[in-house]
Amino acid sequence: MNFRFNWDALGIATSVACAIHCAILPLLLTSLPVFGINIIENVLLEYTMIFIAFAIGMYSLWHGYRKHHHSYLPAIVFCVGIILLIAKQIWHDHQIWLLPFAVIFIVSAHVINYRACRVHDHAHADDCDH
Known part of the structure; x- marks a missing residue:
């Protein structure tokens, strides 16, 4: 069985997960501070998510x-x-002004x-493991 892993799909999924995290998590988890859990404004979590998306x-x-x-x-667009x-x-x-543009740039990248991978001529198709 020939299994191919699509890194672009994972990158897009990670970007969408980040957008969902940033948009919905604060709405759904506003009661966590009542229990002493601070995940919404957790700087370490935010930077960890950014690092994972970047990597x-x-x-x-x-x-x-x-x-x-x-x-x-x-x-360049991704960065x-x-x-x-x-x-x-x-x-x-x-x-609120920065996040939508960040997501647009990351997903666009x-x-x-x-698209560039699919359009490429594959003159060296023997060494491409797509």
């Missing part, structure tokens, strides 16, 4: 760059999104990478 996303984009399209565009996520953490009062 998985960059691995996905690196694979596409190295094996398929050789374009820096997806990585802009990650920088906006970090900016959201630093300037917390402006997160994976879409650009996915």
